[in-house]
Amino acid sequence: MQDMTPFWISLKVALISTIIVTFMGILISKWLYKRHGIIARILESVIVLPIVLPPTVMGFILLIVFSPQSYVGAFFKDILNMPVVFTLTGAVIASVIVSFPLMYQHTVQGFRNIDHKMLNTARTMGASENKIFFKLIFPLSKRPILSGIMMSFARAIGEFGATLMVAGYIPNKTNTLPLEIYFLVEQGKENQAWLWVIVLVAFAITVIGTINILNKDRFREVD
Amino acid sequence: MLKIHLNHLLKNQQLKIHIEDSEPKIYAIKGPSGIGKTTLLNMIAGLRKSNTAFIQLNGHVICDTQQAIDVKIQKRNIGYLFQDYQLFPNMNVYQNITFMAKPSQHIDRLLQQLNIEHLKTQYPLRLSGGEAQRVALARALSTRPDLILLDEPFSSLDDATKAESMQLVKHIFEQWQIPIIFVTHSNYEATALAHEVINIK
Numbered sequence: 431m432q433d434m435t436p437f438w439i440s441l442k443v444a445l446i447s448t449i450i451v452t453f454m455g456i457l458i459s460k461w462l463y464k465r466h467g468i469i470a471r472i473l474e475s476v477i478v479l480p481i482v483l484p485p486t487v488m489g490f491i492l493l494i495v496f497s498p499q500s501y502v503g504a505f506f507k508d509i510l511n512m513p514v515v516f517t518l519t520g521a522v523i524a525s526v527i528v529s530f531p532l533m534y535q536h537t538v539q540g541f542r543n544i545d546h547k548m549l550n551t552a553r554t555m556g557a558s559e560n561k562i563f564f565k566l567i568f569p570l571s572k573r574p575i576l577s578g579i580m581m582s583f584a585r586a587i588g589e590f591g592a593t594l595m596v597a598g599y600i601p602n603k604t605n606t607l608p609l610e611i612y613f614l615v616e617q618g619k620e621n622q623a624w625l626w627v628i629v630l631v632a633f634a635i636t637v638i639g640t641i642n643i644l645n646k647d648r649f650r651e652v653d
Numbered sequence: 654m655l656k657i658h659l660n661h662l663l664k665n666q667q668l669k670i671h672i673e674d675s676e677p678k679i680y681a682i683k684g685p686s687g688i689g690k691t692t693l694l695n696m697i698a699g700l701r702k703s704n705t706a707f708i709q710l711n712g713h714v715i716c717d718t719q720q721a722i723d724v725k726i727q728k729r730n731i732g733y734l735f736q737d738y739q740l741f742p743n744m745n746v747y748q749n750i751t752f753m754a755k756p757s758q759h760i761d762r763l764l765q766q767l768n769i770e771h772l773k774t775q776y777p778l779r780l781s782g783g784e785a786q787r788v789a790l791a792r793a794l795s796t797r798p799d800l801i802l803l804d805e806p807f808s809s810l811d812d813a814t815k816a817e818s819m820q821l822v823k824h825i826f827e828q829w830q831i832p833i834i835f836v837t838h839s840n841y842e843a844t845a846l847a848h849e850v851i852n853i854k
Contacts, residue, residue: 548741
């Protein structure tokens with residue numbers, strides 16, 4: 431029986447990363463969806479950057495930022511007692527950084543696609559901005575939010591480059607499935623690699639299927 | 654009591670409204686498409702700023718550009734019906750109507766008067782044009798507004814529904830004695846329904 435540890439490590443990293451990304455995505459979208467100023471635009475470009483940059487570049491930047499010699503790295507290591515480089519924390523941070531833009535783009539587009547006139551109707555009725563967000567914008571964006579979560583989860587499961595740079599390949603510690611497959615093939619253990627390939631494919635199909643089923647909106651049915 | 658003096662320059666076109674009445678009335682803003690009639694409603698509702706404006710509703714000044722008074726949309730207490738009604742698709746009819754109003758006799762009366770009681774649990778997507786409009790009217794009235802704005806309320810309805818809908822607006826006005834301003838490009842609608850026609854040329 432094959433050692434299942436890489437599977438559990440991958441799942442753990444992807445789940446933690448997706449939870450962080452979901453909350454961050456909704457909060458930052460809520461903050462940015464109505465803003466079109468220069469600062470908002472710059473911030474948006476920075477958020478989306480990891481989509482365009484090669485993961486190794488992101489990994490390199492993260493490695494510099496979180497190295498124990500840097501202030502940020504020292505803060506994580508000494509004060510939070512949570513070293514980043516070559517740890518599971520590093521793998522999670524790498525996943526968060528590369529999957530966040532996907533979550534953000536889906537969510538903010540969802541928020542922006544809602545008809546302004548509908549929101550203005552609620553305003554003329556005296557509804558507060560908070561009520562408008564929680565009763566209208568958020569529920570009406572359920573579909574894009576779910577797609578965002580799905581995409582970020584898939585991206586986190588598949589994350590390779592940045593993870594390898596920041597977290598490295600440490601068996602039983604940071605060997606996520608994509609890393610495991612790479613190193614198995616490198617060692618000529620293709621048969622073992624096959625198993626993980628099949629597991630990942632099956633997993634991807636299950637996730638996409640589940641979310642598609644969850645995604646059906648009662649009020650969007652058209653006869 | 655209603656007092657609106659509004660001037661706005663839009664695409665080289667001077668938009669002007671002067672309303673001053675102590676009794677509630679139905680007003681029609683009439684003019685060709687694209688001239689800025691909806692813009693005028695938006696300015697009254699507070700969704701858009703105008704060059705100069707003075708608006709007083711039931712003794713409250715809600716907008717006075719000279720005194721830099723500009724009451725927020727949420728506090729103006731104006732019911733606004735957009736052309737496409739903008740019902741909230743994730744809520745049923747009853748939830749739409751009670752979005753900002755607690756269930757009360759007032760709400761029950763509205764449901765009955767607008768003949769939408771049987772639609773309470775329906776979702777907006779299932780409603781016909783006429784039904785959707787009645788629901789939107791009920792929702793606008795749910796917060797007991799001081800003024801009602803209707804943007805092209807009859808233009809997307811078929812002839813039979815249109816006649817019914819015009820009758821209904823008249824009925825609502827008589828029942829609730831709330832001033833109503835509606836926008837139209839139809840001479841017929843303006844003369845048939847309004848006590849006063851404001852022409853925008």
